[in-house]
Amino acid sequence: MIVCGDDGLAHRLAAELRGVYGEQVTLVVPPSGRRVRQPVVGRARAASAALFDRVSAAVNRAGTGGAEPAANEQVVEAAEVTEAVLTEVGADRAAALALVYDDDETNIRAALTARRLNPSLRLVLRLYNRRLGQHIEELLDQTAAVASGAGPGAGLDASTTVLSDADTAAPALAATALVGTSKVVQTEGLVLRAVERQPPRPGEVADPGLCTLALLSTTSNDPAGADGSEGSGEHGPQLLPDEMAVASATGRGTVVLEQVAYSGPSLPAGRGGVPPFASLFSRRLRWSLAGLVGCVLALAVALMFVTGEHPLYATYVTLLDLFGINDPAYHASTGRQILQLLSGLVGLLLLPVLLAAVLEALGTFRSASTLRKPPRGLGGHVVLLGLGKIGTRVLTRLRELHIPVVCVESDPEARGMATARRLRVPVVLGDVTQEGVLEAAKIHRAHALLALTSADTTNLEASLYARSVRPDLRVVLRLYDDDFATAVYRTLRAAHPFALTRSRSVSHLAAPAFAGAMMGRQILGAIPVERRVLLFAEVDVAGHPQLEGRTVGEAFRAGAWRVLALNTARGEGESVEEDGASASGLVWDLPPGYVLGPGDRVVLAATRRGLAELLGRRGRERAGA
Secondary structure, eight states: OOOOOOOHHHHHHHHHHHHHHHHOOOOOOEEGOOOOOOOOOOOOOOTTTTTOOOOOHHHHHGOOOOOOOOEEEEEEEESSSOOHHHHTTTTTTTTTEEEOOSSSSHHHHHHHHHHHTTTEEEEEEEEOOHHHHHHHHHHHHHHHHHHOOOOOOOOSSOEEEEEHHHHHHHHHHHHHTTOOOOOEEEETTTEEEEEEEEEOTTOOOOOOOOOOEEEOOOOOOOOOOOOTTTTTGGOOOEEEEEHHHHHHHHSEEEEEEEEEEOOOOOOOOOHHHHHHHHHHHHHHHHHHHHHHHHHHHHHHHHHHHHHHOOHHHHHHHHHHHTTTOOOOOOSHHHHHHHHHHHHHHHHHHHHHHHHHHHHHHHHHHHTSSBOOOOOTTTOSOOEEEOSSSHHHHHHHHHHHHTOOEEEEEOOOTTTTTTHHHHHHHHHSSSSSSSSTTHHHHHGGGGEEEEESSHHHHHHHHHHHHHHOOTTEEEEEEEEOOOHHHHHHHHHHHOOTSSSSSEEOOOOHHHHHHHHHTTTTOEEEEEEEETTTEEEEEESSTOOTTTTTBBBBHOOBTTTTEEEEEETTTTTSSSSSSTBBBOSSEEEEOOTTBBBOOOOOOEEEEEHHHHHHOOOOOHHHHHHHH
8 A cells, every 4th residue: 555645644544554454555755854743643642731731842843753654654755756756666566546645736647647557556536626536537547447458347446536635524524513413424415414412311212313323432521521532442432332332321422323315416506696686785775775765655646646647647747856857846836846846855865875876786796706704793603714625615514504604814815715705705814813803703702613724723722712702612623633632622621611622633534534445445424423433435245244145233243334224226136125215226224134135235334443344354355466
């Protein structure tokens, strides 16, 4: 296995392949002067260390070296992934290659070179541009088929998978910031909805939904408790528990698969990008126009009663008086003269109102491509810090959920600025560490804070300041360093026991999906359970003795994997009831006695080690071949 990258995802992915799948890994990274610090997986955590000591360590960590490479890892330094570098690391005989550089063009160039060197190589690319990724995936797969002399549908082991760490982490980050919002995994019309539930009261029985995916840690309700991780032991979260474990768990929250539905293509946002009428004019101007129209109607009715004319003729004469194009009523009655004077006065008032309407309408059309400011009286919104790759994807997901958002960004040329303009989301330009910036984002009336900048200390500083303004504010931090995240999490929970604090690592959420793709598995998504990850994968039953020929009940292994659904669109096994089939061809809530045949294709929920145990052996056999 070869991993090429220039940031934390490359190191996390290499650790995932070594520690979970037991693979031999060659890691290609930039020279030492340009390399990020390698994360240390599994070292002891000094949870009792002071928070500010951790901050100092995080600020100064750029000058410290990473940990020594593991026994089954080879590290190669290279400024660029050229053909010579790929040949040196053995890409011509490797089983899989992951290109996870932060730049799309670098990954594409290296993928084209690698495919030419080894047509049977399995490629995993990290691309932010999803549309381009689809075309690249088809192109590289077609190249492999032509080079091998097989047709496009020959079912070669060589494949190309394009993933985005931003897409993988965005649903989890967005869901964590919202109370009662489900954790969602979505891919090609399939939506999995997992709900975090509080422990049932004495005498109550919790609804298990379709199935119970996890039991939360015993410290989840303890303000000073740690967020459950891989090393938490029996007190940590328990993934894929059996019925006996669920029944015996008292005082522990659960993560339940509650609903499965089909998500079709989204409807167009509007017609030609034209703003709605209500957004063209301010509320005060709309009331002014309504008042003038009422005055004109009142004058027309009064003229009809004074002169006895037809209502249409009376309205016409009133409009002529209004615009000053009617003859003066010298010899008319006194009532007619008074009405003409009043009409002229209303006409004088109409001119500035019409001018204001035109200016506001032009300004609205012009501001559709400019940044908006947070409106007055805004409350209950989410403040999003950072509009980079991750922040942009999270912003899109929040708007799909119709959640009001205010963004804070220091760079006016940031990647997500165009998205914010298109979605008409308010943006505050400024350094979040400067006084007054968070106030401009209405942080004192916000529902949650999502700190997603690339700097740990910036996210921490913004969170601490926001907590000083709103002690009960829900806070989600993007923190890279595991030790630093643990110390921050425990300290903030102890200082603010009635608020919700969560720390999330994008590379920690994305690495399992990339590792599964390198093993030749389609990872549908990942759901975070505290600081652990639960994977959803689509697997062919054939060739897996743990699944083939077994019933759904027998195939379930507590703490490792569980069969959730059957793909009837691709399976050729024995038939099942079609009543539970969704629009995507998936049958849910399978009977425990259903026998999995060799032609079936199933959707699994699995832990990382469970998926490695189920699928990793075949990947290593292919690597040896």
